[in-house]
Amino acid sequence: MxxxxxxxxxxxxxxxxxxxxxxxxxxxxxxxxxxxxxxxxxxxxxxxxxxxxxxxxxxxxxxxxxxxxxxxxxxxxxxxxxxxxxxxxxxxxxxxxxxxxxxxxxxxxxxxxxxxxxxxxxxxxxxxxxxxxxxxxxxxxxxxxxxxxxxxxxxxxxxxMFQRLNTGGTHLSAQEIRNCLMIMINKPLYELMNELHNDTNFKECTPLTDTQAEERYDLELIVRYILYTEFSDDFVDQIDKTRSMDVFLTEELEKYAQNKDNNSLFQEQRKKFCKIFTLLNDSLSENAFKKYQNDKFKGPVMVAAFESIIPGIFLNLNYWELHKEELVDRVKEIYTQKEFVNATRRGTRALDRMSQLIKFSRMWFAHEN
Structure with missing residues (x-):
């Protein structure tokens, strides 16, 4: 055409x-x-x-x-x-x-x-x-x-049209636009996201700056959680890595929200989310997504850490609930692995990093049992 x-x-x-x-x-x-x-x-x-x-x-x-x-x-x-x-x-x-x-x-x-x-x-x-x-x-x-x-x-x-009219950066952050879209498209999904972001264990694991809190970065992490745990390896391989991460998250969440069949899974998602962040809070607390370097955790919450931990834990939750000390060691070792170092190298596009780290996470937290 x-x-x-x-x-x-x-x-x-x-x-x-x-x-x-x-x-x-x-x-x-x-x-x-x-x-x-x-x-x-x-x-x-x-x-x-x-x-x-x-x-x-x-x-x-x-x-x-x-x-x-x-x-x-x-x-x-x-x-x-x-x-x-x-x-x-x-x-x-x-x-x-x-x-x-x-x-x-x-x-x-x-x-x-x-x-x-x-x-x-x-x-x-x-x-x-x-x-x-x-x-x-x-x-x-x-x-x-x-x-x-x-x-x-x-x-x-x-x-x-809503996105085009509200993407000028004058009054809404990218996540606030997503929140409005969820209210318009699938209000039960928006309510689920709000419920999850209020989870005490999640909050303990993701200490945010005042600016991040104001721009609803906690809800963006919930969006990433929902999408990252849904993406297949084939899907992340085929993503156009040159795209904007903000646009990608918005478009993929919109697709997810429009599929009302997903709503039947909300109760199951809620339970697993709570289990994952209970495990992470018990094991690592506020250090769950901070970089481990020179024998200590430091710095702010890293989205690269979130991408390296959540997809793998999600697939292997039952094992790691029984091996908390080993889990802590595994998390500490992430930051020296060549896959993590290569994915987070300066100049790597956000979607390329995400793609690499989701696959790394699923490999890193897999186990033989």
Missing amino acids: SLKEEIEEKRKEMIVDSYPMSIGEVMNLYKDGEIDVHPEFQRFYRWDEEQKTKLIESILLGIPIPPIFVSQKTNGIWDVIDGQQRLSTILQFLGVLKKDDNTKYDPLVLRATKFLPSLGGVSWNDENLFLPEQKINFKREKLNFTIIKEAAENDTSKYE
């Missing part, structure tokens, strides 16, 4: 429409359950009260704000894929925004701004500061919507 034909074919799959809608109409759609803003996403966005006030100020002053992208499901419901924070801020100001447990957020109280100092202390229901006619005018202001219409229930175009 030529480039021209490919473009024409893909354009047919993207059914897009655009039109403005008043804030009052949007509020009614939200109240009627016809637009889903994903209240769970609020934990991934970092707008403070000042940023929220500036958005409301822009609307009051008639300053255009970027369009909101939604996916229209086959049942007609709009699923917001970009603009959650803008729309949530507006709905919170109107006093109608609900959390995922169906309780309302506290009303938004605005701050004074350079252009509108009298905004300080204004809230929607305070008619002494925000008059009825001002409320009517606010509800008549227009928001621009771009609507992507799903062709089928399993249409994945909205997930692709």
Whole structure:
């Protein structure tokens, strides 16, 4: 197929429409359950009260704000894929925004701004500061919507669009994007990931910096665990090693999430995960994924150590639960093995390192019994 034909074919799959809608109409759609803003996403966005006030100020002053992208499901419901924070801020100001447990957020109280100092202390229901006619005018202001219409229930175009619109690095980390995708695609998987990352033994084995914690690196390690224990040797051999690790993890997790058959394995996965990290915590505690050098463990959690340990332990858990002292020695010896040294050599691409270490791990932790 030529480039021209490919473009024409893909354009047919993207059914897009655009039109403005008043804030009052949007509020009614939200109240009627016809637009889903994903209240769970609020934990991934970092707008403070000042940023929220500036958005409301822009609307009051008639300053255009970027369009909101939604996916229209086959049942007609709009699923917001970009603009959650803008729309949530507006709905919170109107006093109608609900959390995922169906309780309302506290009303938004605005701050004074350079252009509108009298905004300080204004809230929607305070008619002494925000008059009825001002409320009517606010509800008549227009928001621009771009609507992507799903062709089928399993249409994945909205997930692709979500990633493209949220990969500018302005407000979401790569893992936060994955978290949002999991909520959209397979919420039970997202709930499993959250449950696993709260496991006490896992936390003891993976002490993180404040920055890593803020960017949800603990959940990225859970993603790596789920995927690494699923990948076959043939699969890791065939990976395009020139790709970005962030994109690779996102795309592979998306594939995993879309296969709802995997959900039946969650209970089994939960049990094995807990057993693995109980074993590692009992044996190595916070040193489980730190480099062993000059007779001591040191440094931060190493993703290369995670890749060298988890796949092999996963396949041979029963043996290592009975041989904890030998396990500690095996972990200490990893860092002098030529396979580890070669895979972690400067200049090695992340996916190439991952591929080499997964296969090394399965060999290194194998046993004759």
